[in-house]
Amino acid sequence: MWLQVSLLCLSCLSLPSQSQAQDRAVLRRSNDHGGRCHYTFTVASPEESSCSGSSMKPEMDGVLSRLTLLEALVSRLIAGVDGGAGSAGSGVRANGEEGFPEDYSQVTREKNQLQQDKERLNGQVQELQRRLAELSQEAESLRQKPCQQTHTSGGTQYENRPASDPAYDLGKGCEALQSVGDPVLHRKADSITGKYGVWLQDPEPQGLLYTNETVWRIDTVGKDVRQLFAYEDMDQLSQGFPMKVMVLPEPMESTGATMFRGSLYYQRKRSRTLIRYDLTSESLASRVELPHAGFHGQHPYSWGGYTDIDLAADEQGLWAIYSTSKAKGAIVISQLDPESLVVKRSWETNIRKNTVANAFMMCGRLYTVASYTAPNTTINYVFDTATGMGGAVAVPFKNKYRYNSMVDYNHAQRKLYAWDNFHMVTYDVRLGRASQGSI
Structure with a gap:
């Protein structure tokens, strides 16, 4: 101081x-x-009227303004930190202690609801699977039952009905063949390997890969027949472009193959061995020898072609049409188990196999075709496995292209399928109750 x-x-x-x-x-x-x-x-x-740099006041004003703003921000920040029990802190608690648990609870409720929906749907799926299994068993039991045989009385012949009638559903309307329509062309083979062969549709397809609209074709001319052509439907067949080609595990012989319940059934080349080829897995599912059956030209149809064993399917299941030495060339009919191919029951007819051109099964009855070359021939014989009786009939049948090497019946389509000299054709059929004294 x-x-x-x-x-x-x-x-x-x-x-x-x-x-x-x-x-x-x-x-x-x-x-x-x-x-x-x-x-x-x-x-x-005494000399300067004013200080140099006197323009500092605006700058100082700016600094003061910024300091004022900064002080205000600091004050708000301090108020937010110190006021933990105040409004800002309340917001934090609302989000952290109340808002978050509320969101979590909502998510938990939705999760529980989804879990309950999943369990309910699983229960419905199990119930549907159970019902499907019951329906499958019921359908299988219906297939195993023979068709109802209807007899007439008093010599009265009942009115014929078309195959499109609802009474002709599977397991119903198994009546006698009355007439066969004109052949309808679907495709002509374009090479020598297609002179004769097999073509058909599965009347009872299995699984989801193929339907009863899928068309199957095998050209059987050649030393090593293994190719199986699949077409989506008839239109694709007519265009000639298969959607798939499978190679069979064993070579096929002749035109006696058939299609049934998701499998191709055929005779192995130069043997009496029957083969079931599963279409879904594309693998050999079963193979067994047909006891005492002739093969490779021992008991063929009249046109030859090593047609000793002819497999067929109808409303009553899977069949083999063949002959044995014991039967001395007469046609033998055996009903086969579709899974194992084991013979369930056999019948011996009184018509020789080499005297007819072809044969097919319909409603548990065997029908034979008289000629494979005559343009106007007949279905000349019928054998009823329900009664064990056979006899002559005369149902007109046309071989339009003069070399019919295959005739097979499709009970779902109610048509005959045939391979007539390169031509793949179908025939509409008409069924009706037989008159008195008919087989």
């Missing part, structure tokens, strides 16, 4: 007069924030 006063006195001695000092000097005395006394002595410049 004494230093400041001394300096003040020395300054006073250097001034020219008191009046001039009043114009040019100012002495101030005041207390600071701490309560201490301060003397401030201000002298005006």
